[in-house]
Amino acid sequence: MVKAWSFVAALFLLLLTVCGCFSANFICNVSIGPTQGIVIHGVKDCAYPGLVTLPDGNLLTAYVCPGGVFITQLSTNEGATWGSDSIVGFNGLPSLALLQNGMLFLSTSVGDASGNGIPTYMIGSIGSGDIVTWSPPVSVSTPAWSYGCWGYSPVVQLINGNLLWPVWCYTDATQETGSSTVLLSTDGGVTWQKQVTVGNAITDGRDYDESAAVVYPNGNIVMIMRHTNPGLTDKYGSYWRSMSNDGGNTWSAPTEALNSKYVGRPTLALLPSGGLVLLSRAQVAGDSETGFGTSWDEGHTFSGFSSLGVGDPGTDNYDAMSLLPNGSIGVVTIHSITGGIIQNIDYRNLVDHCSSSMETSKQASCSRSSRLNSKEEEDSGAAPSAPAA
Numbered sequence: 001m002v003k004a005w006s007f008v009a010a011l012f013l014l015l016l017t018v019c020g021c022f023s024a025n026f027i028c029n030v031s032i033g034p035t036q037g038i039v040i041h042g043v044k045d046c047a048y049p050g051l052v053t054l055p056d057g058n059l060l061t062a063y064v065c066p067g068g069v070f071i072t073q074l075s076t077n078e079g080a081t082w083g084s085d086s087i088v089g090f091n092g093l094p095s096l097a098l099l100q101n102g103m104l105f106l107s108t109s110v111g112d113a114s115g116n117g118i119p120t121y122m123i124g125s126i127g128s129g130d131i132v133t134w135s136p137p138v139s140v141s142t143p144a145w146s147y148g149c150w151g152y153s154p155v156v157q158l159i160n161g162n163l164l165w166p167v168w169c170y171t172d173a174t175q176e177t178g179s180s181t182v183l184l185s186t187d188g189g190v191t192w193q194k195q196v197t198v199g200n201a202i203t204d205g206r207d208y209d210e211s212a213a214v215v216y217p218n219g220n221i222v223m224i225m226r227h228t229n230p231g232l233t234d235k236y237g238s239y240w241r242s243m244s245n246d247g248g249n250t251w252s253a254p255t256e257a258l259n260s261k262y263v264g265r266p267t268l269a270l271l272p273s274g275g276l277v278l279l280s281r282a283q284v285a286g287d288s289e290t291g292f293g294t295s296w297d298e299g300h301t302f303s304g305f306s307s308l309g310v311g312d313p314g315t316d317n318y319d320a321m322s323l324l325p326n327g328s329i330g331v332v333t334i335h336s337i338t339g340g341i342i343q344n345i346d347y348r349n350l351v352d353h354c355s356s357s358m359e360t361s362k363q364a365s366c367s368r369s370s371r372l373n374s375k376e377e378e379d380s381g382a383a384p385s386a387p388a389a
Helices: 002-019 356-380
Strands: 030-032 037-041 047-053 059-065 069-075 095-098 104-111 117-126 132-134 163-170 178-185 194-199 208-215 221-228 237-244 255-258 267-270 276-284 287-295 320-323 329-337 341-352
Touching: 037 059, 037 069, 047 329, 059 095, 059 329, 104 163, 117 163, 163 208, 178 208, 178 221, 194 208, 194 221, 194 237, 208 267, 221 276, 267 320, 276 329
Parallel strands: 047 095, 047 320
Antiparallel strands: 030 341, 037 341, 047 059, 059 069, 095 104, 104 117, 117 132, 163 178, 178 194, 208 221, 221 237, 237 255, 267 276, 276 287, 320 329, 329 341
16 A cells, blocks of 8 residues: 555656646746846946847847936847947837837837826837847827826737737826726737726725736736835835736736735746746745746736845846747846845846646646645745745
8 A cells, every 4th residue: 555655646746747847835847047147247227127039039138227328238149148238319118029020119108297107119120130220219198197107018919919018007196006007009009099997096996006918829918917005115015917808908807916025017928838927026035036936827826936046126127038949038137236236237047847748737737736835825824935936
């Protein structure tokens, strides 16, 4: 009987390993990969990086430096080294996306004379040697929101080719409470015909700030929204989820996906195996760090976070992710020291250890394991453990 049980246990562990789910707490395993690079070193006030993978597999990052100037840099070796910088000559906090037509979409916002946000974008044309020519900035009107909207998150392209741009909008002149919305375009961003509220600050009774969206192969659009607790700092809060299955026209009521004590702007990436990575400021081993967790149920629940190894972000200086041709996830992030003094913009990559060929069974078993692990931690009163994400 003992031998039979040992055989069953060994088989179970083997199945978990094949699934990519075997870790100390049975959460699907995504780990930091071997590639580590430095985009920019020792500059105190350069921050808020965006990242995109170009059609030829090279990486382009954009970030903002003193004076509000955008700077871009190119890597031709999957983030190991980065070329000389190129000044774009615009201000704001840049996010990058590659559209299906091969053009780049740089999203940001600028403030008007009253300090109200105006979503603004530029279209990039990729030329020889991956030199990008940028269009003049284009402003997007949000007439339903008198106190401004801010669009610092990447645009996502839906299966039908439409564009969806997550933006948050202030509800009153104090600019202390925001609602989460999306702008929708059916003509590649030439016009934005519709703005839909996803998380309503007034009816939901909570403040929504930055958000991020991903499109699953089945067409479901999942949005993760940052909820910031009231107070003197924007450091504390939780992450909330909403889903649309009709192209962003209607959304489910937001539900809490993760309460990790500390919050920042969420950044999302889909893994080849079907999992979802959330990267942001979070509580890791009791401390505020830049970390990452995974979800195997379309963002309903997330694993405990693992540290990215770049320290406490201090202030929320943003991060960005992009899928590489080899199936790993490229990351650009701020590397800080004590007190939040910025040292570098660093590059990391995340490796998916789950097999894409076993997506269906893996998602089911990993999701069950994740929920079981979370339930056990709740019953014990322990903080979520995070040896692997």
